Amino acid sequence: MGEQQERELIFVFTGPDGSGRKTVADSVGSTLGIAKVISFATRKPRLGETNGQDYHFITPELYEQFDADGEFIESVSVNGNRYGLRAKDIAYNLKKNGSIFLILNPEGAHALKDTYGEKVVRIFIYADRRTVQQRQSVAGIDPAIIESNLNQYETAIRYQASCEHAFENYDLAHTVFDISNTLENYLQRNLEERD
Numbered sequence: 001m002g003e004q005q006e007r008e009l010i011f012v013f014t015g016p017d018g019s020g021r022k023t024v025a026d027s028v029g030s031t032l033g034i035a036k037v038i039s040f041a042t043r044k045p046r047l048g049e050t051n052g053q054d055y056h057f058i059t060p061e062l063y064e065q066f067d068a069d070g071e072f073i074e075s076v077s078v079n080g081n082r083y084g085l086r087a088k089d090i091a092y093n094l095k096k097n098g099s100i101f102l103i104l105n106p107e108g109a110h111a112l113k114d115t116y117g118e119k120v121v122r123i124f125i126y127a128d129r130r131t132v133q134q135r136q137s138v139a140g141i142d143p144a145i146i147e148s149n150l151n152q153y154e155t156a157i158r159y160q161a162s163c164e165h166a167f168e169n170y171d172l173a174h175t176v177f178d179i180s181n182t183l184e185n186y187l188q189r190n191l192e193e194r195d
């Protein structure tokens, strides 16, 4: 069979805040060797977060400038902060790596699916309300932010029905193992298509 163009894949990790999306996504990404595309954020880094690894932390003024220049493929306001993904970062990483992963709220996941269609595989990560509350608390997140996130919990949970895959996240190693196996099938299929 002749060689075909490898399909570009965008794995989007989504779900309610505190379900463990970042932790799971980073671990699956490093297990499978997939590159992360990092969002821009106007909030201050939390303890343990690193600029360029967790987010590109920028000032509200620079964010507004990027936004006005049409740099963001999608841009949201959450808890008084702005978050966005630069179109050129997605295009560059897709071209360079073939597959990428991102961590977004359901609004962002929906926007990516609208823009990139079949390339997007949405992975919904969930845990019960009490667990996500406890996790955010242990992570040191401001109680007012936790309350605001919990107000969005039911809405976020409903987005599961729109996603290609859903995984509960209680035992971290188990979750990462299951997701890695699932995503490996997509990557494997790409390799076989090139045979």
Ligand SMILES: Nc1ncnc2c1ncn2[C@@H]1O[C@H](COP(=O)(O)OP(=O)(O)OP(=O)(O)O)[C@@H](O)[C@H]1O
Binding pocket: 016, 017, 018, 019, 020, 021, 022, 023, 024, 135, 136, 138, 139, 169, 170, 171, 172, 173
């Ligand atoms: N399976 C798990 N068991 C116990 N703790 C977990 C598990 N998965 C993630 N955590 C912890 O829960 C906290 C929230 O995880 P993480 O930041 O990855 O979640 P998130 O969904 O990206 O939410 P947020 O946007 O609020 O940060 C972190 O302290 C993380 O270490």
Ligand SMILES: Nc1nc2c(ncn2[C@@H]2O[C@H](COP(=O)(O)O)[C@@H](O)[C@H]2O)c(=O)[nH]1
Binding pocket: 017, 039, 040, 043, 074, 075, 076, 078, 083, 084, 085, 103, 104, 105, 107, 108, 109
């Ligand atoms: N739609 C988008 N959502 C994003 C983006 N970057 C992060 N997020 C989501 O925002 C909230 C708040 O994040 P936090 O790190 O301050 O807790 C959370 O649900 C993130 O997943 C983005 O570029 N677009």
